[in-house]
Amino acid sequence: MPNIHIPQKNxxxxxxxxxxxxxxxxxxxxxxxxxxxxxxxxxxCKMTIEGVVPLPSELELRTAARNKLSSAERLSCQITVTADLTVTTTYW
Ligand code: FES
Incomplete structure (x- = not known):
């Protein structure tokens, strides 16, 4: 069972x-x-994610480019959790 660590929420x-x-x-x-x-x-829903995540889909790549996400940011709604992750975002 994977763990999601959220340091900003402890x-x-x-x-x-x-x-x-x-x-x-x-x-x-x-x-x-x-x-x-x-x-x-x-x-x-963009977040910075540490850990192994699937590669972004074409949809996620287009959305990230259109909205000028940094290369470190991913769309949390498009992420399937398969391993332990640490997630942060700007609004927590
Ligand atoms: S919730 Fe809108 S892109 Fe993830």
Whole structure:
């Protein structure tokens, strides 16, 4: 079972393998900014993630480019959790 470390909240979540990162955070009561509800188009859910994550999809790459995300930022709504991660964002 992978762990999600959230240092800004001083929390660690244990989640089922292949759980969606944004949904796991929200289920634990941790707010994630979004205006597209996880469709991968608004980029408000962007986070810096340490750990092994799947490569970005074409959708995520287009959204990241359109919204000028840094190379270190990923869309949490597009991340499947498969290993231990540490996540941070600017609004926590
Ligand atoms: S919630 Fe909109 S891009 Fe992730």
């Amino acid at each position: 929390k660690t979540l244990t989640v089922a393998p292949a759980e969606n990162l944004m949904q796991a955070l929200q289920t634990a009561g941790i707010p994630v900014a979004s205006s597209c509800l996880g469709d991968g188009i608004c980029s408000m």
